[in-house]
Amino acid sequence: MSLTGSGLNSMRSIPTFGTVGAMAEIIDNSIQWRVKGKVANINVILLEKGKNKHVKDIIITDNGVGMGDIIDTCLFFGGGTNHGAQQNLGKFGIGLPYACCSQSTKYHVYSWQEKGKYKHVSRNHADFKPNDIVVDKPHELLKKLPDFFLETNPDLATQKSGTIIHWEDCDRVDPKMAKTIIKHLDQRLGRIYRNFIKKDDLNINWKTYNIASSKQTPTKVAKNCSTIKINDPLRLIKTGTLLSDSPYKIKDGKQNIFDQIGDEIIIKSEPDPALNGHIHKIKIKASLAKLEIQKPGGGDGGGTPIGKLCSKSYGISLVRGNREIKLHTFGYVLPNSQDARNRWWKIEASFEAISDDVLNVNANKTDALNFRHMDTDQYENYNIDGDGSVGFDIKFRYDISCVIHRLMKDLFAKVEERGKGQRKNKKKNQKCTKCNSFTIKKGVCENCGVIKKCPEHGQVYVNGICPSCQVIVTPNICIIHKEQLDHQGNCPKCVTPTEPLTDDEKKQLIRILKQYDVFNQDPKAIQTTIDWFVKSSKSHFIIFVPDDLNPHSFLKYVSYLNKFELIFVNTLHPFYKVHIHEHYINGDDELESLILFIISWVNAENHYNADPSTKILIEQFRGHFGLKLSENLREWNAIIAQSGKTTA
Numbered sequence: 110m111s112l113t114g115s116g117l118n119s120m121r122s123i124p125t126f127g128t129v130g131a132m133a134e135i136i137d138n139s140i141q142w143r144v145k146g147k148v149a150n151i152n153v154i155l156l157e158k159g160k161n162k163h164v165k166d167i168i169i170t171d172n173g174v175g176m177g178d179i180i181d182t183c184l185f186f187g188g189g190t191n192h193g194a195q196q197n198l199g200k201f202g203i204g205l206p207y208a209c210c211s212q213s214t215k216y217h218v219y220s221w222q223e224k225g226k227y228k229h230v231s232r233n234h235a236d237f238k239p240n241d242i243v244v245d246k247p248h249e250l251l252k253k254l255p256d257f258f259l260e261t262n263p264d265l266a267t268q269k270s271g272t273i274i275h276w277e278d279c280d281r282v283d284p285k286m287a288k289t290i291i292k293h294l295d296q297r298l299g300r301i302y303r304n305f306i307k308k309d310d311l312n313i314n315w316k317t318y319n320i321a322s323s324k325q326t327p328t329k330v331a332k333n334c335s336t337i338k339i340n341d342p343l344r345l346i347k348t349g350t351l352l353s354d355s356p357y358k359i360k361d362g363k364q365n366i367f368d369q370i371g372d373e374i375i376i377k378s379e380p381d382p383a384l385n386g387h388i389h390k391i392k393i394k395a396s397l398a399k400l401e402i403q404k405p406g407g408g409d410g411g412g413t414p415i416g417k418l419c420s421k422s423y424g425i426s427l428v429r430g431n432r433e434i435k436l437h438t439f440g441y442v443l444p445n446s447q448d449a450r451n452r453w454w455k456i457e458a459s460f461e462a463i464s465d466d467v468l469n470v471n472a473n474k475t476d477a478l479n480f481r482h483m484d485t486d487q488y489e490n491y492n493i494d495g496d497g498s499v500g501f502d503i504k505f506r507y508d509i510s511c512v513i514h515r516l517m518k519d520l521f522a523k524v525e526e527r528g529k530g531q532r533k534n535k536k537k538n539q540k541c542t543k544c545n546s547f548t549i550k551k552g553v554c555e556n557c558g559v560i561k562k563c564p565e566h567g568q569v570y571v572n573g574i575c576p577s578c579q580v581i582v583t584p585n586i587c588i589i590h591k592e593q594l595d596h597q598g599n600c601p602k603c604v605t606p607t608e609p610l611t612d613d614e615k616k617q618l619i620r621i622l623k624q625y626d627v628f629n630q631d632p633k634a635i636q637t638t639i640d641w642f643v644k645s646s647k648s649h650f651i652i653f654v655p656d657d658l659n660p661h662s663f664l665k666y667v668s669y670l671n672k673f674e675l676i677f678v679n680t681l682h683p684f685y686k687v688h689i690h691e692h693y694i695n696g697d698d699e700l701e702s703l704i705l706f707i708i709s710w711v712n713a714e715n716h717y718n719a720d721p722s723t724k725i726l727i728e729q730f731r732g733h734f735g736l737k738l739s740e741n742l743r744e745w746n747a748i749i750a751q752s753g754k755t756t757a
Contacts, residue, residue: 111242111243112186112242112243113237113239113240113241113242113243114234114237114238114239114240114241114243115239115240116243117210117234117237117243118214118234119728119729120186120206120207120210121210121211121214121281127211127283128212128281128282128283128284128290128294129293129294129297129298130208130211130473130475131207131208131209131211131212132153132167132169132208132294132298133298133301133474134204134205134207134208134473134474135169135204135205135208135274136151136169136298136302136311136313137204137432137474138173138204138205138272139151139169139171139173139272140302140305140310140311142171142173142174142175142272143171143172143173143174143310144172144173144174144270147172148309148310148311148312149171149172149173149305149310149311149312150171150172150312150314151169151170151171151311151312151313151314152168152169152170152171152262152313152314152316153167153168153169153313153314153315153316154166154167154168154169154170154261154262154316154317154318155167155287155290155291155315155316155317155318155333156168156261156317156318156319156320156327157286157287157317157318157319157320157330158319158320158321159321161285162286162287162319163282163285163286164279164282164285164286164287164290165277165278165279166275166276166277166278166279167212167275167276167279167282168258168261168262168273168274168275168276169273169274170258170262170265170271170272170273170274171271171272172268172270172271173270173271173272174222174270175220175221175222175270175271175272176218176220176222176228176272177222178248180218180220180228180230180248181230181245181247181248183205183206183218183230184205184206184209184216184218184230184232184245185206185245186203186206186207203472203473204473204474205218205274207473208274209232209274209276210234211281212276212279212280212281212282213276213277213278213279213280213281214233214234214235214278214280215231215232215233215234215235215276215277215278216231216232216274216275216276216277217229217230217231217273217274217275217277218230218231218272218273218274218275219251219254219258219272219273219275220271220272220273221270221271222270223269223270224268224269225252225253226250226252227250227251227252227253227254228248228249228250228251229248229249229250229251230245230246230247230248230249232245254266254273257327258273260326260327261316261318261327261329262316287317287330287333288317288332288333291315291317291333291335295315295335295337296340296351296421297340298313298337299337299338299339299340299351300340300341300342300422300426300433300436301432301433301434302337302432302433303339303340303341303346303433304428304431304432305431305432306337306338306339306349307339307346307349312336313336313337314334314335314336314337315333315334315335315336315337316329316334317329317330317333317334318330338350338351339351342422342426342436342455342457343367343369343394343395343396343426343455343456343457344366344367344396344398344419344455345365345367345369345396347365351418352366352415352418365399366398366399366402366415367396367397367398367399367402367455368396368397368399369394369395369396370395370396370397370520370523371395373392373393373394374392374393374394374512374516375390375391375392375393376390376391376392376393376505376508376509376512377389377390378390378467378501378502378504378505378508379501379504379505380501381467381501381502382501383466384463387463389460389463389464389467389505390460390461390464391458391459391460391464391509392458392459392460393456393457393458393509393512393513393516394456394457394459395454395455395456395457395516395520396454396455397453397454397455397520397523397524398410398419398452398453398454398524400527402415402416402453403450403453403524403527404527411449411450411452416452419452419453420449420452422436422452422455423436423438423443423451423452424436424437424438424439424441424443424456425437425438425439425441425456425457425458425513426455426456426457426458427439427458427459427477427480428457428458428459428460429459429460429461429462429465429470429474429477430461430462431459432474434470434474434475434476434477435475435476435477437476439480439481439482440481440482441482441513441514441517442482443517443521444517444518444521444522445521448521450521450524450525451521451524453524454517454520454521454523454524456513456516456517456520458480458509458513465477467479467502467505468480468506479502479506480506480509481506481510481623482510482513482514483506483507483510484510487623488503488507490619490635490636491503610639615639618639619635619639621675622635623635649673649674649676649708649711650673650674650675650676651676651678651704651707651708652675652676652677652678653678653680653685653689654677654678654679654680655679655680655681656677656679656681660679660681660682661682661735661736661739662679662682662731662732662735663678663679663682663684663685663731663734663735663738664676664677664678664679664707664710664711664731664735665677665679665731666711668715674711674715676707676708676711678707679735682735682738682739683738683739683742683743684738684739684742687742688703689703714727714731
């Protein structure tokens with residue numbers, strides 16, 4: 110199937126990974142194709158333009174082996190050469206084109222394997238009308254690189270081989286200014302690639318230049334130029350880390366502020382029949398802060414620079430092939446989840462790319478959807494027939510869950526034990542009514558003051574609840590007949606109930622629902638929700654869930670088994686935050702009318718979606734609607750604020 114101009118622009122709306130993920134995809138390629146025995150030297154050049162000093166161009170250069178004629182397909186979606194590779198960082202063949210189009214509509218690739226023979230390909234979305242077939246021109250051969258690259262990175266003139274990625278006139282860079290980009294991305298990239306930097310396989314440099322006009326020579330901004338240092342969440346790597354720099358430097362100069370707890374735990378699967386009996390492995394490693402770090406002088410170390418740094422790495426670091434793909438709680442409930450002492454223990458889980466399918470690693474390598482906490486009730490739900498015929502993958506995931514859950518409890522117990530008998534500073538502190546910890550000091554909660562946001566989703570609490578925490582709405586009225594449902598969820602006027610789900614259909618739906626942590630946290634949520642839906646004869650299944658990558662998208666939906674619609678309402682959208690969340694929390698009647706509105710919207714779209722020619726137009730309209738709704742709400746709130754009134 111050919112890609113059209115309309116389809117090309119639609120690719121920008123597919124959930125990807127933001128600026129940090131886009132950069133990581135390019136860095137992955139540079140590591141994978143580095144010259145054997147040579148350090149991968151990568152420069153990320155940020156070009157500020159105009160008076161506001163917003164970054165408009167991003168150039169990423171490396172000293173790798175370069176590309177030959179394969180450069181002609183490098184911008185194709187799926188045009189990579191490592192599909193299914195089991196030991197590479199790249200594997201899916203979509204990283205480069207997705208990374209490029211996620212940040213810009215005009216991008217270039219330069220690559221060479223011999224000095225003086227520079228290959229160049231580019232793509233400009235403006236060149237393709239909606240119905241045009243996207244056909245890229247073959248590469249052009251250049252005798253020299255553009256002057257701009259040589260001015261910002263003189264070393265390129267002597268490199269025998271390498272690759273340059275240039276995102277021109279970026280419109281989706283987040284944050285916008287160079288200093289802020291570095292502030293937000295420096296530690297994340299240092300964490301993602303810590304193992305490569307540790308082995309001296311990788312060196313990543315920030316370079317910032319400013320240019321007021323096209324005729325001006327780029328001016329280097331020295332204060333925004335630096336080298337990325339190792340950010341090890343376990344704090345076990347002792348050299349080349351953030352801790353060697355102010356403000357994290359320890360007075361005695363020592364780096365080993367955490368100790369590894371026990372030996373590395375290796376969890377093995379049963380033989381995988383799809384891979385000729387391959388045994389999958391996942392390695393679990395844990396660390397614990399030294400007593401003098403957690404309790405300096407007998408007091409609490411949370412307010413120290415190191416304590417604040419450690420608060421940024423709650424949860425489990427999931428590592429694929431030495432590269433971190435995510436730092437998250439993965440459905441595990443932290444011991445005493447609001448307790449700031451969770452910062453003093455760390456866990457890392459690592460695996461190889463050959464286990465991607467078992468752990469369900471997504472295409473942009475930002476998550477492993479099957480790496481989620483699974484309790485005993487959930488595990489037993491997979492054995493519906495009671496014959497013990499649970500797949501090897503389910504058993505593997507359950508074994509991982511048991512080990513990590515037990516380890517988390519043991520680590521926190523050790524941290525908690527240290528606090529006993531060391532209360533000399535507690536008299537100065539009061540109990541916080543929000544987080545229930547004795548961390549109020551000088552009118553500020555050291556716990557909440559550090560965390561400020563939900564450790565699971567990173568969202569600011571509203572009325573003590575994270576707006577991004579996933580919730581499921583089950584209306585208590587029949588949407589069709591407007592009748593009150595009975596205690597079993599049945600409508601008195603619905604004569605014919607929804608056709609029951611088959612076992613296979615039920616298993617498919619369970620797999621979809623298990624992608625969301627709310628179901629993992631409540632073992633009965635899946636069965637309760639499915640039972641309600643079937644009994645109440647509904648054709649719309651509404652889930653409120655955060656869409657981190659598309660915050661201005663209001664809703665999306667998919668038809669499931671031609672029996673009902675799965676409707677996902679974005680909890681990050683301002684309309685949800687202002688007009689839905691409070692009604693849900695309070696159980697207001699207004700929630701029913703809002704649900705009716707959402708369902709009516711979906712029904713109206715489905716009426717026209719039957720015509721394939723209008724489907725793309727409807728999807729585009731829905732996206733524009735969500736964006737305009739965000740903008741109008743922002744303007745409305747500003748007007749309300751000026752009038753001195755409060756928002757509804």
